[in-house]
Amino acid sequence: MKFNRIKTIALAITIALMAFNCNNDDNITVPTGPDFTGTYIQEDQMARPAVGTVFVSSGSKDSFNVTTPSQQSSAFQMMFQNNLEGLSPAYSNPGDTNALGLTSAQFSGLLATDVLNVSLDGTTTFFDGTNVLTGRALADDVITVELILIFGGETGLTNSENPGLSDDNVNANDKAFLSSFPYLATPW
Amino acid sequence: MKKTKFLIAAAIIGVSSIVAIAADHIDAPAVTGGTNDITDFYAFQGQNTSNLVLVANVQGLLSPSSTANATFDENTLIEFNIDTNNDNVEDLVIQATPRNGIMYFFGPAAPLQTGLDSTILTNDAAGSVEITAYGQNAITATENGMQFFAGPRDDPFFFDSGQYNAIIDGMATSFNNPGNDSFAGTNVLSVVVEVPKSLVGGSGTINTWVESKRRQ
Numbered sequence: 001m002k003f004n005r006i007k008t009i010a011l012a013i014t015i016a017l018m019a020f021n022c023n024n025d026d027n028i029t030v031p032t033g034p035d036f037t038g039t040y041i042q043e044d045q046m047a048r049p050a051v052g053t054v055f056v057s058s059g060s061k062d063s064f065n066v067t068t069p070s071q072q073s074s075a076f077q078m079m080f081q082n083n084l085e086g087l088s089p090a091y092s093n094p095g096d097t098n099a100l101g102l103t104s105a106q107f108s109g110l111l112a113t114d115v116l117n118v119s120l121d122g123t124t125t126f127f128d129g130t131n132v133l134t135g136r137a138l139a140d141d142v143i144t145v146e147l148i149l150i151f152g153g154e155t156g157l158t159n160s161e162n163p164g165l166s167d168d169n170v171n172a173n174d175k176a177f178l179s180s181f182p183y184l185a186t187p188w
Numbered sequence: 189m190k191k192t193k194f195l196i197a198a199a200i201i202g203v204s205s206i207v208a209i210a211a212d213h214i215d216a217p218a219v220t221g222g223t224n225d226i227t228d229f230y231a232f233q234g235q236n237t238s239n240l241v242l243v244a245n246v247q248g249l250l251s252p253s254s255t256a257n258a259t260f261d262e263n264t265l266i267e268f269n270i271d272t273n274n275d276n277v278e279d280l281v282i283q284a285t286p287r288n289g290i291m292y293f294f295g296p297a298a299p300l301q302t303g304l305d306s307t308i309l310t311n312d313a314a315g316s317v318e319i320t321a322y323g324q325n326a327i328t329a330t331e332n333g334m335q336f337f338a339g340p341r342d343d344p345f346f347f348d349s350g351q352y353n354a355i356i357d358g359m360a361t362s363f364n365n366p367g368n369d370s371f372a373g374t375n376v377l378s379v380v381v382e383v384p385k386s387l388v389g390g391s392g393t394i395n396t397w398v399e400s401k402r403r404q
Contacts, residue, residue: 040265045226165355184341
């Protein structure tokens with residue numbers, strides 16, 4: 001009995017020592033996790049497609065990318081309006097509007113705050129003939145929508161004032177999208 | 189008259205529009221061609237209509253031969269911004285940043301500070317996914333009700349930007365029919381997040397945008 005008890009105690013001590021050693025080893029070999037510290041400073045941003053490209057003058061593109069959306073309208077609305085009127089004859093006459101009924105001041109005011117409005121209640125599309133600015137789906141022909149609103153005039157959806165400028169005639173992606181996650185097509 | 193005015197305007201603007209390419213591809217000198225250059229942003233309802241899908245694409249116009257060598261930058265933070273009360277200030281962010289072949293996601297959660305400077309919300313880790321290599325089947329992960337993907341994809345953008353630039357530069361007066369997709373056959377690096385709508389506002393309309401930020 002006594003001998004067995006001594007063996008048991010010895011075993012317990014051995015296990016304890018091993019456990020201590022294991023623990024010690026762990027402290028040495030446990031890898032550190034990824035480092036997520038530090039401050040990250042903004043370099044680029046976007047929301048609606050092509051807005052920065054089309055409406056921001058070349059010397060202002062970097063500053064547009066580091067102006068927060070809540071500050072963009074006061075800083076850029078007039079630039080957007082000037083570039084819109086310079087680009088499109090559809091706003092030549094006082095009171096001219098696009099197919100959304102927006103004048104150059106109103107349309108540039110909408111665009112100058114560059115956020116993408118997204119509905120959480122149903123269809124999400126840039127424009128599908130019914131819904132306007134409720135998101136941006138992969139298959140949306142956003143460029144043609146924007147060309148219609150820039151060049152088409154009041155009747156841009158059915159009878160553009162500048163038909164040669166309001167559709168680039170590229171209406172779909174070069175690969176089919178997936179119906180399930182991650183939705184985007186495999187790379188070429 | 190209208191056409192004349194347009195051509196004059198095009199000639200004036202043309203000089204400054206030589207690098208105007210597309211959705212947001214190579215849009216500004218500070219980011220053009222860099223790892224932080226955002227090419228596109230999408231936000232749409234998921235296959236599960238209770239979810240919202242957010243897509244950020246960076247590093248556009250990758251040829252197939254250059255795609256295998258394109259990598260996400262570990263000093264880059266991609267941040268989806270969500271404004272739920274229509275003041276155009278972010279109330280929630282979803283952050284993505286790569287480390288050693290894995291894309292880590294944080295949020296949606298309130299940022300510690302709004303605006304141009306961000307810190308990573310390590311107390312709001314959402315999950316991670318192995319970055320899919322070129323030529324590999326898409327690796328996705330599902331954690332906390334969210335789905336994640338990061339890796340090369342076909343650029344979903346389509347536009348005859350070549351003809352647009354010709355028009356702007358005064359070399360053409362209209363688009364061609366059919367047009368030529370300047371982005372056909374090119375790839376981007378994509379970050380895709382699917383998130384329950386209940387975590388980003390629930391109902392109504394939200395305002396969203398995406399930012400790329402560099403570690404200082």
